Amino acid sequence: MSKKINIFWFRRDLRLDDNLGFFEALKAEHPVLPIFIFDTKILDQLPKDDARVTFIHETLQHLRQTLQDEHKSSIALYKGEPIEIYKQLVQDYDIETVFTNHDYEPYATERDTEIKTLLGDNNIEFKTYKDQxxxxxxxxxxxxxxxxxxxxxxxxxxxxxxxxxxxEIFYTNSYLSNLIEHSRLPNLTLSDIGFEKSNQDVLDYxxxxxxxxxxxxxxxxxxxxxxxxxxxxxxxxxxxxxxxxxxxxxxxxxxxxxxxxxxxxxxxxxxxFPHTKNEAFKPKYDRIEWRYNETEFKAWCKGETGYPLVDAGMRELNATGFMHNRIRMLVGSFLCKHLLMDWRLGEAYFAEKLHDYDMASNVGNWQWVAGSGVDASPYFRIFNPTTQIDKFDKNHEYIKQWVPDYQELTYPKPIVEHKAARERCLKTYKAALN
Missing domain, CATH: 1.25.40.80 (Serine Threonine Protein Phosphatase 5, Tetratricopeptide repeat)
Known part of the structure; x- marks a missing residue:
């Protein structure tokens, strides 16, 4: 083994500047080895052309190139379960401290607890910081x-x-000389990870x-x-x-x-409240007798409900990985209230499709439209998907962009009638909540 090093573990913080954990690592005594782990527990659940994986990979390649060109360093890329990667790193390097930034999702907190224990058993500190x-x-x-x-x-x-x-802004530039001098750290291609380049782009902000x-x-x-x-x-x-x-x-x-x-x-x-990732924040809402109709659910997923604004949102999501915030509320309400289907179905579909998927916000917003979450929309608030057009797309510009067939004979008839769906929803919710 060579001299002592520190590790900085990139996760939800793919930038060099104003990154608190990275800043603290660079300020510490020993040279810093930056790493990123493509976590197979997460990857195995994703489609092989997932745009987010392409985005992460391309971002990391850009960061690697910057560090190679300007600082004779790089980022070591690994694929596997983090605990197994760390078992290997402990053998390969004489590590003083692992630095990283907090992650708050239930899986992440369990993972970090396990890794902290492993590192502690090897007399290695695990320091995490508030950054996101x-x-x-x-x-x-x-x-x-x-x-x-x-x-x-x-x-x-x-x-x-x-x-x-x-x-405070944490400028790292003056500390980057403390990176490990090694520009040929392990790299991975997308195919090494088991993925292919997505045909969707994560757009600039x-x-x-x-x-x-x-x-x-x-x-x-x-x-x-x-x-x-x-x-x-x-x-x-x-x-x-x-x-x-x-x-x-x-x-x-x-x-x-x-x-x-x-x-x-x-x-x-x-x-x-980590249980809210799959349980209603208000427990009585888990008494609702959700229905499931595969044909209707597929129609919702594809944007073929016969309601043009709902369909426009779902088609935009499927084509681009993005959906406008106002429309997210409408399509969510339509699934939970008009089709009376479990919010968890919609949450899972968004988790697969949205480039900006974040568990906390996605779960929070889905429970909001279902009425089951914190500060939620009252259950009797049911968006009318037709009058919403008058409010937010009265010239049908958005609809024309995503549902050009909405006035054609081939466009599907509404899969549910608004008034009847509203009454069914109110009756079902009341039965569960009273």
Whole structure:
């Protein structure tokens, strides 16, 4: 074995600058070996042309190239179960400390506990840092120490606490000389991982002053496509949440800022209540007698429900891996309320398709439309998928883009009648909840 090193483990933080765990690793005494593990427990559940895997792989190749060209270093890429990779790393290197950033999902916390134990058994420290949120875990709680379960008071407390801190940006440039000097660290191709290049692209984000300033006026109209597309970049950490919050504040846009706070609200809910990934936050909602009709579910998935705005959203999702936020609420409500199907079916479908899939936000929003979650939409709030067109796509621009056949004879008839579906939903929910 050679001299002691530290490891920095990249995960949901695929950037070199303003990365707190990476910053702390670089400031420490020993040279830093950066690594990334393609976790087979996660990969095995994904389609082989998953756009997110392509995006992660391409991002890592870019980071590797930057480190090779500018710092005679690189990132070591591995594939396997993290615990097995670490068993090997412990044998291959004399490791002082493993640095990484917090991850709050239930699987991640179990994985990290297991790895911390393994490292501890080998007298190796495991240090983790808060990086993907401004406030985490129990940093924003009520006076009695209990978590907030309604967004608005959480958001107010979040802003109140935010005004008391000095939001620091962690510039790593002056510390990159502490990387391990080794530009030929193990690499993996997409095919080495068992994947192929996706034909979908994860699009760049847009946080120009113009977008932020007009966000409130334009964000509800899908044809205008004026959302920031920040989702996947926050999910995989190709941007810093600290820099994004500073941008929102600089442009003095409360609504854009509050969307970033929603993300943190759902993250702390999942951390406090990990069972909500597959159980209703309000237990009585698990008494609802969901129905399952395979033909109807497939029609919903394909965007063939006979309701043009619903179909436009699902076709956009299938074609691009993205769906406009306003339309996500509509298609979610349609599945749970009109078709009376379990929100978990929709959550799983979105998990497979969305480039910006984040468990906390996805579960939180699906439980919101089903009525079963924190701060949820009341169960009797049932979007009318036809009148929603008048509100948000009155010129049918979005519909024409994604459902060009909506006025053709070949376009499917509605798979359910709105009034009858609404009555069935109300009756079923009442029976379960009363």
């Amino acid at each position: 949120v401004i406030f985490e875990k129990s940093e924003i709680v009520k006076k009695d120490g209990k978590p907030y379960m309604v967004y608005t008071p959480y958001m107010r407390k979040w802003k109140e606490k935010f005004r008391t801190i000095d939001l 847009d946080v120009t002053p113009t977008l932020i300033q007009t966000y409130e006026a334009t964000r509800n109209f899908p044809a205008q496509d004026s959302t920031s597309r920040l989702g996947p970049h926050l999910r995989f950490g190709t941007v810093s949440i600290r820099k994004m919050v500073k941008k929102a504040i600089a442009e003095e846009n409360e609504i854009f800022w509050q969307e970033l706070i929603w993300r943190e609200f759902f993250t702390q809910i999942l951390w406090h």
